[in-house]
Amino acid sequence: MATNHELMARREAAVPRGVGHAHPVFAAHAENAEFWDVEGNRYIDFAGGIAVLNTGHRHPKVMAAVAKQMEHFTHTCFQVAPYESYIALAERLNALAPINGAAKTIFFTTGSEALENAIKIARAATGRSGIITFAGGYHGRTMMTMAMTGKVLPYKKKFGPLPAEIYHVPFPHQPFGVTVEDSLRAIEMLFRADIEPERTAAIVLEPVQGEGGFIPAPTELLEALRKLCDRHGILLVVDEVQTGFARTGKMFGIEHSEVKPDIMTIAKSLAGGFPLSGVIGRADIMDAAEPGGLGGTYAGSPIACAAALAVLDVIDEEKLIDRANIIGERMKSRLESISLRNNTVPIAAIRGPGAMTAFDVVTTRGTNEPDADMTKKIIAKAREHGLILLSCGVYGNAIRLLVPLTVSDRLLDEGLEILEQSLAA
Numbered sequence: 001m002a003t004n005h006e007l008m009a010r011r012e013a014a015v016p017r018g019v020g021h022a023h024p025v026f027a028a029h030a031e032n033a034e035f036w037d038v039e040g041n042r043y044i045d046f047a048g049g050i051a052v053l054n055t056g057h058r059h060p061k062v063m064a065a066v067a068k069q070m071e072h073f074t075h076t077c078f079q080v081a082p083y084e085s086y087i088a089l090a091e092r093l094n095a096l097a098p099i100n101g102a103a104k105t106i107f108f109t110t111g112s113e114a115l116e117n118a119i120k121i122a123r124a125a126t127g128r129s130g131i132i133t134f135a136g137g138y139h140g141r142t143m144m145t146m147a148m149t150g151k152v153l154p155y156k157k158k159f160g161p162l163p164a165e166i167y168h169v170p171f172p173h174q175p176f177g178v179t180v181e182d183s184l185r186a187i188e189m190l191f192r193a194d195i196e197p198e199r200t201a202a203i204v205l206e207p208v209q210g211e212g213g214f215i216p217a218p219t220e221l222l223e224a225l226r227k228l229c230d231r232h233g234i235l236l237v238v239d240e241v242q243t244g245f246a247r248t249g250k251m252f253g254i255e256h257s258e259v260k261p262d263i264m265t266i267a268k269s270l271a272g273g274f275p276l277s278g279v280i281g282r283a284d285i286m287d288a289a290e291p292g293g294l295g296g297t298y299a300g301s302p303i304a305c306a307a308a309l310a311v312l313d314v315i316d317e318e319k320l321i322d323r324a325n326i327i328g329e330r331m332k333s334r335l336e337s338i339s340l341r342n343n344t345v346p347i348a349a350i351r352g353p354g355a356m357t358a359f360d361v362v363t364t365r366g367t368n369e370p371d372a373d374m375t376k377k378i379i380a381k382a383r384e385h386g387l388i389l390l391s392c393g394v395y396g397n398a399i400r401l402l403v404p405l406t407v408s409d410r411l412l413d414e415g416l417e418i419l420e421q422s423l424a425a
């Protein structure tokens, strides 16, 4: 088999540089919370394919469900000949989602596509165009979601002009000096300076900013946005693509508050590694688009629907919501003890609900001064010792831990030990 180095040379010749890699290692096979590269090196996976593998690589129940589906058919297109698994999955999600009243769900393939369609639905339901999102938020790489994403580099550079009618306001975060009041005042200013509330279709936010650095939306913000939306007939759209499916110690991140969104977007860990996304929302809103206005050739693939039904069973049977809280506590207490050592790289702001855990790498102990270069070095060092990590955050100095929730304590501790060694100065 080719080496990582040989494959990288072929990749550079054959694939554009616009798609990056966190790690220059080529996957050969994977099992639960580990994978092996083409040279036989083994890695503990604290990235989970960017939050896709809450139920781990190749969960046996997910594999079995997919194999069974493949014996029957792999694709008909839901718009040509529908199938029961799509309906059954929609029914289960409608019952699970914290939406007021009756809910309906439609499926797509990627997270970006879910957000695109959430906007289409919100516009159809309100007859309005404006979309308010938050600085530091991430919603995808398609034209609309790129514009909604609140980070210029690397997502928007060279790709303009961007779609109109998208407005960003600051996201509350104490180290950046932004309060909930600041965010709400910015929306008020927006309503004076740029767009009237009567032309605003939706406010879109992540319950915990993911790519933005694992920064939870304060409950007071969510409650105030709910009130604001109710006052002006604006829809509250919660992007659960990264927070969904037990990661935060609840099924959905928004459930850490009492706030009920009008629309939710889901993807990533929904289908345990198979491409599936969805939009869940109040039934009256979801029915606003005309027949034929929504869909896609692969949207709601029967293979992915079978996988997702198995994922929901696994979350239930293996009590992964409780497990997320246990894993999160274990990771955070280990990080707290590392942060007290005086012979490691300084780390700060250990955070995140459940197992949506992150910390910052800073230049000096006791400060918030980001150290993005050191973050890259730590991630490279951890990989050399067999641990796959990912960074995130507006300043690229946060390290996020997205270990499968099915990880054993032994493997989790082994990964945390490598993390501690990689942080040792």
Ligand SMILES: Cc1ncc(COP(=O)(O)O)c(C=O)c1O
Pocket: 050, 110, 111, 112, 113, 115, 138, 139, 140, 141, 206, 210, 211, 239, 240, 241, 242, 243, 267, 268
């Ligand atoms: C919160 C959030 N929304 C949307 C997306 C886009 O999903 P996808 O990459 O599947 O298009 C992501 C991806 O990281 C995400 O984290």
